[in-house]
Amino acid sequence: MIAFITDWGEDSYYVSSVKSVIKNINKNAEIIDITHNMGKYDIYSYSHILLRASKEFQENTIFLVVIDPTVGSSRKAILVETNQPKYYFIAPDNGILTQVKRKYGINKIIELNNKNYFWKESNTFHGRDIFGAFAAYLSKNINFKYFGNELLKINELNIKNPFYNKNNIIGHFLYKDSFGNLETDVENNNTFNFDKHSSYVISFEGKEYPLNYKEYYSECGDDKLLMHFDSSNYLEISINKGSAASYLNIKNFNTKFEIKKIK
Amino acid sequence: MIAFITDWGEDSYYVSSVKSVIKNINKNAEIIDITHNMGKYDIYSYSHILLRASKEFQENTIFLVVIDPTVGSSRKAILVETNQPKYYFIAPDNGILTQVKRKYGINKIIELNNKNYFWKESNTFHGRDIFGAFAAYLSKNINFKYFGNELLKINELNIKNPFYNKNNIIGHFLYKDSFGNLETDVENNNTFNFDKHSSYVISFEGKEYPLNYKEYYSECGDDKLLMHFDSSNYLEISINKGSAASYLNIKNFNTKFEIKKIK
Amino acid sequence: MIAFITDWGEDSYYVSSVKSVIKNINKNAEIIDITHNMGKYDIYSYSHILLRASKEFQENTIFLVVIDPTVGSSRKAILVETNQPKYYFIAPDNGILTQVKRKYGINKIIELNNKNYFWKESNTFHGRDIFGAFAAYLSKNINFKYFGNELLKINELNIKNPFYNKNNIIGHFLYKDSFGNLETDVENNNTFNFDKHSSYVISFEGKEYPLNYKEYYSECGDDKLLMHFDSSNYLEISINKGSAASYLNIKNFNTKFEIKKIK
Numbered sequence: 001m002i003a004f005i006t007d008w009g010e011d012s013y014y015v016s017s018v019k020s021v022i023k024n025i026n027k028n029a030e031i032i033d034i035t036h037n038m039g040k041y042d043i044y045s046y047s048h049i050l051l052r053a054s055k056e057f058q059e060n061t062i063f064l065v066v067i068d069p070t071v072g073s074s075r076k077a078i079l080v081e082t083n084q085p086k087y088y089f090i091a092p093d094n095g096i097l098t099q100v101k102r103k104y105g106i107n108k109i110i111e112l113n114n115k116n117y118f119w120k121e122s123n124t125f126h127g128r129d130i131f132g133a134f135a136a137y138l139s140k141n142i143n144f145k146y147f148g149n150e151l152l153k154i155n156e157l158n159i160k161n162p163f164y165n166k167n168n169i170i171g172h173f174l175y176k177d178s179f180g181n182l183e184t185d186v187e188n189n190n191t192f193n194f195d196k197h198s199s200y201v202i203s204f205e206g207k208e209y210p211l212n213y214k215e216y217y218s219e220c221g222d223d224k225l226l227m228h229f230d231s232s233n234y235l236e237i238s239i240n241k242g243s244a245a246s247y248l249n250i251k252n253f254n255t256k257f258e259i260k261k262i263k
Numbered sequence: 264m265i266a267f268i269t270d271w272g273e274d275s276y277y278v279s280s281v282k283s284v285i286k287n288i289n290k291n292a293e294i295i296d297i298t299h300n301m302g303k304y305d306i307y308s309y310s311h312i313l314l315r316a317s318k319e320f321q322e323n324t325i326f327l328v329v330i331d332p333t334v335g336s337s338r339k340a341i342l343v344e345t346n347q348p349k350y351y352f353i354a355p356d357n358g359i360l361t362q363v364k365r366k367y368g369i370n371k372i373i374e375l376n377n378k379n380y381f382w383k384e385s386n387t388f389h390g391r392d393i394f395g396a397f398a399a400y401l402s403k404n405i406n407f408k409y410f411g412n413e414l415l416k417i418n419e420l421n422i423k424n425p426f427y428n429k430n431n432i433i434g435h436f437l438y439k440d441s442f443g444n445l446e447t448d449v450e451n452n453n454t455f456n457f458d459k460h461s462s463y464v465i466s467f468e469g470k471e472y473p474l475n476y477k478e479y480y481s482e483c484g485d486d487k488l489l490m491h492f493d494s495s496n497y498l499e500i501s502i503n504k505g506s507a508a509s510y511l512n513i514k515n516f517n518t519k520f521e522i523k524k525i526k
Numbered sequence: 527m528i529a530f531i532t533d534w535g536e537d538s539y540y541v542s543s544v545k546s547v548i549k550n551i552n553k554n555a556e557i558i559d560i561t562h563n564m565g566k567y568d569i570y571s572y573s574h575i576l577l578r579a580s581k582e583f584q585e586n587t588i589f590l591v592v593i594d595p596t597v598g599s600s601r602k603a604i605l606v607e608t609n610q611p612k613y614y615f616i617a618p619d620n621g622i623l624t625q626v627k628r629k630y631g632i633n634k635i636i637e638l639n640n641k642n643y644f645w646k647e648s649n650t651f652h653g654r655d656i657f658g659a660f661a662a663y664l665s666k667n668i669n670f671k672y673f674g675n676e677l678l679k680i681n682e683l684n685i686k687n688p689f690y691n692k693n694n695i696i697g698h699f700l701y702k703d704s705f706g707n708l709e710t711d712v713e714n715n716n717t718f719n720f721d722k723h724s725s726y727v728i729s730f731e732g733k734e735y736p737l738n739y740k741e742y743y744s745e746c747g748d749d750k751l752l753m754h755f756d757s758s759n760y761l762e763i764s765i766n767k768g769s770a771a772s773y774l775n776i777k778n779f780n781t782k783f784e785i786k787k788i789k
Contacts, residue, residue, distance in 0.1 A: 001286065003279065009704030010273070010536070011563040013579035016529065019558050020582040023527065032286070034279040037272075040705075053276035056283040056391065069767075125757025128582065178272030179303075231388030241332075264549065266542065273536070295549070297542040300535075316539035319546040319654065441535030442566075494651030504595070 002135050003057055005034040005050065006066040006127060007041070014125075018064075018132040021119050025136035034063075038175065043067060043095050044157055045175045045253050048185055051099040052232050054087065064135040065091035066127040077112040077130045078154065079144055088144075090135045092126075095157035106154070113148040162186045166193040167261040171235065173204075173253050180243025182250060184257075186235035194261075200227070202237065204257035209248065211237070211259075227259065265398050266320055268297040268313065269329040269390060270304070277388075281327075281395040284382050288399035297326075301438065306330060306358050307420055308438045308516050311448055314362040315495050317350060327398040328354035329390040340375040340393050341417065342407055351407075353398045355389075358420035369417070376411040425449045429456040430524040434498065435517050436467075443506025445513060447520075449498035457524075463490070465500065467520035472511065474500070474522075490522065528661050529583055531560040531576065532592040532653060533567070540651075544590075544658040547645050551662035560589075564701065569593060569621050570683055571701045571779050574711055577625040578758050580613060590661040591617035592653040603638040603656045604680060605670055614670075616661045618652075621683035632680070639674040688712045692719040693787040697761065698780050699730075706769025708776060710783075712761035720787075726753070728763065730783035735774065737763070737785075753785065 002022065008014050015036050022029050034053045041049070046067045054063060076093040083105035089097055090112070112134050115121065119133040134147055162171035162185050171186035194200075194213040201208050202225075211225040223242050230236040237244050244250075265285065271277050278299050285292050297316045304312070309330045317326060339356040346368035352360055353375070375397050378384065382396040397410055425434035425448050434449035457463075457476040464471050465488075474488040486505050493499040500507050507513075528548065534540050541562050548555050560579045567575070572593045580589060602619040609631035615623055616638070638660050641647065645659040660673055688697035688711050697712040720726075720739040727734050728751075737751040749768050756762040763770050770776075 003283070005276075009563075010561060011565065011704045013531075013560045013564075013575065014703075016558055016560040016579060017582040020529070020584070023556075023558070024582075024584055030286075032279055032282050034276045035273060037274040038276075039274065049276065053279060056280040056287075058283070058287055122757040124754070128757065177277075178274045228387070231385040231391065266546070268539075293549075295542050295545050297539045298536060300537040301539075302537065312539065316542060319543040319550075321546070321550055440540075441537045491650070494648040494654065 002031045002062045004064045006036045022136040026140040029139045047099040059085045062088045068092045070094045079110040081108040098157040109151040111148040169259040176245040180245040182237040184235045188229045188233045199263040265294045265325045267327045269299045285399040289403040292402045310362040322348045325351045331355045333357045342373040344371040361420040372414040374411040432522040439508040443508040445500040447498045451492045451496045462526040528557045528588045530590045532562045544654045548662040552666040555665045573625045585611045588614045594618045596620045605636040607634040624683040635677040637674040695785040702771040706771040708763040710761045714755045714759045725789040
C-alpha cells in the first residue's frame with residue numbers, strides 16, 4: 001500500500017503522472033491518496049499533518065510524501081524506515097519527517113541516489129522521477145539497500161513542544177480543516193483538568209477570546225467558540241456550525257496561543 | 264463495491280483515514296468516491312443528491328454516507344437495505360435517507376450498535392470508527408444481522424413534493440453544480456407540455472425572470488436563461504456558458520420557485 | 527488502463543456516475559483520474575494539457591476525454607488510435623485531439639455510433655452514456671471495429687505554433703497550475719541560447735516585464751519573475767514562492783507573448 005500526500009492541488013495532472021509511473025513500475029501497486037488539497041502550509045505544519053494522517057494506516061505502508069518547497073536545492077531524497085509501527089517514508093530530507101521521527105522512532109535511513117531506479121533525470125519533477133519511482137520499486141519488494149547509501153540522521157525542524165499543566169496550555173495553531181476548525185499541536189495526555197462548567201480564555205498576538213470546553217460540537221450553542229479533543233486526540237478550536245479560523249482571523253499558522261482557566 | 268460520499272472536502276486527510284480502515288478490515292474492498300466536495304448543503308439537499316448519485320450503481324452496492332452534522336447527538340447509526348433495486352445504505356439516522364426510501368422502498372433497518380465491529384470508540388469521528396468499519400465488514404459479506412438490532416422505521420425529513428401540471432411547476436432549488444447550473448426536485452413524469460417556442464417565467468422570493476425551454480444548452484444563445492430536463496431526468500435551470508446560480512443570486516437552497524407559461 | 531479527464535470539477539457526482547458505468551461494463555477496469563479540476567479553459571488550452579498529461583502513460587492506455595462544451599451540437603463522438611506511441615483517445619470530435627494528432631500521428635479514427643454499446647440514450651450526459659461506455663468496452667478488449675464506421679479525418683483547431691530562435695520566443699500562455707505558474711506552448715528544442723547571466727523581458731498586451739532564466743526556482747530570489755523549462759520540457763513563467771498569474775494579471779489564456787534578450 002502506497003499512501004500519497006502532496007501539496008500540489010488536484011487542479012493539475014501532476015498527481016496522475018506520478019501514479020502512472022508507479023503503475024508502470026508495479027502494475028499491482030495500490031495507492032490511497034491522503035490529500036493533495038490541504039494548501040500551501042509550511043513544512044512545520046505538514047510535519048504534524050503527516051504524523052496524524054499516518055496513524056490509521058497498517059504496518060508496512062509506504063508513505064510517498066512530496067511536500068518539497070526545497071526542490072532544486074541540495075536537499076537529499078531519503079527513505080526512512082520507522083520503528084514502531086514499522087512504516088516507510090519516502091520524502092525530501094527537509095524536516096518534513098521531524099514529527100514522525102519523534103513519535104515512531106527511526107530504524108534506518110537511505111539516501112535515494114541510485115540512478116538505476118530513477119524514472120527520468122529531471123530538474124523539477126522529483127515527485128515523479130525520484131520519489132514516485134522509489135515508492136513503486138519498494139512496493140514491488142525490491143530491497144531498499146539497493147536504493148543508495150545509508151545515512152545516520154535526518155534533518156529536523158526546530159519544533160517547540162507544547163507546554164501544559166492542569167489548567168494552562170501553551171500551543172500552536174497548525175492548520176485549519178475545511179470547516180474552519182483550528183488544529184493544534186496539543187495532544188491529550190490525560191493531565192488536563194478541563195471541565196464543561198468552567199470558563200476559559202484563549203489569547204494570541206495580543207488578542208483574547210472566551211471559550212468553553214466541550215466533548216461534542218452539538219453541546220455548544222451555534223456561533224460559540226469551543227475547544228475539544230478531536231478524534232485524533234488533539235486539541236481543536238472550533239465554532240459549532242461556523243469557522244473558528246475566520247472568527248479568530250487566523251492567517252498565519254504556527255502562531256503561539258495560550259489557554260487559561262478563569263473561573 | 265463501496266460508494267463513498269461525505270461533505271468533508273478533500274482539503275483534509277479524513278477521507279483517507281476511512282479508506283485505510285476499510286482496507287485494514289477488507290483488503291479487497293473496492294471504493295468509488297461519489298463526491299466529498301459538493302459543499303455544506305443541508306440534509307434536505309443531500310437527501311436528493313444521494314438519490315440521484317445512487318442511480319448509476321449496480322445492485323448490492325454499499326453506500327457509505329457520512330453527511331452528519333448531527334454527530335455527537337443521540338442520532339443512531341443505521342444500515343438500510345432497500346427493495347428495488349437492492350442497495351445497502353450505511354448512514355446516520357438523521358433524515359438523509361428520506362428520498363432513497365421514497366424511491367426504492369425499505370426492506371430492513373439495522374441499528375449499528377454492536378461494538379465488536381467498531382474500529383475505535385471515538386466521540387467525533389464516526390465516519391471512520393463506525394460507518395466506515397461496518398461498510399468494510401458488509402463488503403466482506405459478514406451478515407448484517409450481527410451488526411445490531413432491527414429497527415422498524417427511519418427518521419424522515421418533512422420534504423414537500425413538487426407540484427406540476429401541464430403548464431405550471433412549483434419546485435425547489437436543491438443545489439448548484441460546478442458550472443452554476445441549478446438543480447431542482449422536479450422530475451420529468453412526461454405530463455409536462457413544455458415546448459421550445461413558448462415563453463415562460465420563473466419566480467421566487469418576489470423576483471421574476473423570463474426563461475425558455477430547450478433540449479440542449481447549445482440551442483440557446485449565450486447568457487440566456489433556460490430550463491431543460493438533465494441527464495438524470497430532473498428539471499435544471501441553466502445559462503448557456505454562464506452560471507444561473509450567480510445570475511439569479513441564489514444563496515439559500517431549498518427555496519421554492521414557480522414556473523408559468525405566459526405565451 | 528483508462529486515464530480519465532474532464533472539466534467537470536469534483537464538486538459533483540458526475541465523475542462517479544461514469545466510473546460506476548465503466549465498472550458495470552468491465553468490473554476489472556482500472557481507472558486513473560488525470561484531473562477533473564483544472565477549470566473551464568477552452569478546447570485550445572485543453573488540447574495542450576491533454577498532450578502533456580498523456581506523456582507518462584504506457585502504450586495502449588485508453589484516454590477518456592470529456593472536454594465537451596459542444597455537447598448537444600452535431601459534433602461526433604470518436605475513437606482515435608495513435609501511431610507512436612499507440613494510445614486510444616475517446617473524445618468528442620471538437621478539436622480537443624489536435625495536439626495529440628500533431629505529436630503522435632493517427633492510425634485509425636472510428637465514429638462511436640453503434641448504439642448497441644451506448645449505456646443510455648440521453649441528450650446531455652454523453653460522458654456517461656457514450657464516451658464512458660465505449661472506454662469500458664475497449665478496456666474489455668472488444669474490437670473497436672464494431673464501435674462504428676471509420677472516419678478519414680478529425681476536426682482540428684487552428685493552432686499557431688510558437689516561433690523561436692536563439693534569443694527570441696513568441697508563444698502563448700495556456701493555463702496556470704495551482705501555484706500560479708504560467709504554462710506555455712513553447713517546447714524546448716535545444717536551439718535556445720538562454721543563460722542565467724543575461725537579462726530578458728516578456729511583453730504581451732502592451733505590457734513589459736523583466737525576467738530571468740533559471741534552472742531551479744530556488745536559484746531565484748523570492749518574488750522575482752523567472753522562466754525555465756519545466757519537467758515536461760515546456761517553458762514556464764514563474765515567481766519563486768509566488769503566483770506569476772496574479773503578478774502578471776493573466777485572466778485570458780491563449781494570449782500571445784514575446785520574450786527578448788536585452789543584455
